[in-house]
Amino acid sequence: MVEVKLSEHDLTRIEHIGAHSHIRGLGLDSALEPRAVSEGMVGQTTARKAAVVIVQMVKEGKIAGRAVLLAGQPGTGKTAIAMGMAKSIGLETPFAMLAGSELFSLEMSKTEALMQAFRKAIGVRIKEETEVIEGEVVEIQIDRPAVAGAASKTGKLTLKTTEMETVYDLGAKMIEALGKDKVQSGDVIAIDKASGKITKLGRSFSRSRDYDAMGPQTKFVQCPDGELQKRKEVVHCVTLHEIDVINSSCVFTVDASVEVPANSWSGIQGDNLSLLEA
Ligand SMILES: Nc1ncnc2c1ncn2[C@@H]1O[C@H](COP(=O)(O)OP(=O)(O)OP(=O)(O)O)[C@@H](O)[C@H]1O
Numbered sequence: 001m002v003e004v005k006l007s008e009h010d011l012t013r014i015e016h017i018g019a020h021s022h023i024r025g026l027g028l029d030s031a032l033e034p035r036a037v038s039e040g041m042v043g044q045t046t047a048r049k050a051a052v053v054i055v056q057m058v059k060e061g062k063i064a065g066r067a068v069l070l071a072g073q074p075g076t077g078k079t080a081i082a083m084g085m086a087k088s089i090g091l092e093t094p095f096a097m098l099a100g101s102e103l104f105s106l107e108m109s110k111t112e113a114l115m116q117a118f119r120k121a122i123g124v125r126i127k128e129e130t131e132v133i134e135g136e137v138v139e140i141q142i143d144r145p146a147v148a149g150a151a152s153k154t155g156k157l158t159l160k161t162t163e164m165e166t167v168y169d170l171g172a173k174m175i176e177a178l179g180k181d182k183v184q185s186g187d188v189i190a191i192d193k194a195s196g197k198i199t200k201l202g203r204s205f206s207r208s209r210d211y212d213a214m215g216p217q218t219k220f221v222q223c224p225d226g227e228l229q230k231r232k233e234v235v236h237c238v239t240l241h242e243i244d245v246i247n248s249s250c251v252f253t254v255d256a257s258v259e260v261p262a263n264s265w266s267g268i269q270g271d272n273l274s275l276l277e278a
Pocket residue numbers: 019020021023040041042043044072073074075076077078079080081
């Protein structure tokens with residue numbers, strides 16, 4: 001039997017899929033006029049036209065701290081339009097849904113539930129400078145354990161840029177992460193040195209003729225140049241609620257040996273922090 005554990009983060013995602021998964025925006029043309037059918041939206045042109053006025057005000061920072069009330073009969077598309085607005089502001093815009101009935105059935109005070117919903121709907125961008133290893137995968141070699149069933153696997157990962165090529169030793173966790181992300185030779189990847197997180201940047205242009213057919217999502221990128229290791233600015237988008245969850249499930253200790261750039265995550269926390277699992 002396979003046991004699947006879902007974190008709170010996964011559950012939020014599942015909430016987003018479902019009744020409104022077809023909504024990808026407000027379905028407007030370049031002159032901000034609503035198209036009859038676009039981005040999952042059908043009809044409701046007057047309401048969508050009104051919604052885009054709010055979206056423009058949000059983008060110009062003219063409606064900060066205010067709220068908009070959409071009124072209408074049940075099932076007429078208020079939530080759909082709100083989601084369309086969130087998507088057209090930016091794909092990373094957090095969107096939180098809360099039904100009135102849910103509020104009464106929750107095992108927490110209504111004030112807390114409302115506060116949580118608001119904090120789920122407020123996102124912050126955290127800029128962080130991290131050390132990454134970025135290159136095109138030349139080869140992934142995984143050693144078979146000598147004894148059948150032995151748990152720990154080892155292997156080697158060869159990465160290259162246009163100027164250099166290096167072989168890295170792989171531990172069991174990295175092998176698992178590479179397998180999970182289906183990383184294969186020809187992929188251009190970035191590995192965060194601190195967390196070991198792998199990001200697939202795309203497939204190298206030099207390997208564009210490997211297959212006759214590609215999926216529509218296949219993105220081609222140039223093989224990186226220069227050093228394999230570089231400092232990069234990465235931007236994480238998290239909601240205030242996610243920060244609350246991290247703060248409540250972890251113990252932070254001050255560690256003088258950890259050097260963290262001023263504009264990093266710890267900038268928000270105010271100190272140089274290292275994270276210990278509770
Ligand atoms: N203009 C539209 N185009 C495409 N789908 C829509 C549109 N309007 C509503 N829908 C879909 O119809 C369903 C019902 O709409 P929605 O839940 O947004 O209504 P609502 O007004 O928020 O309802 P309630 O008042 O009960 O919360 C959803 O699946 C929504 O995605």
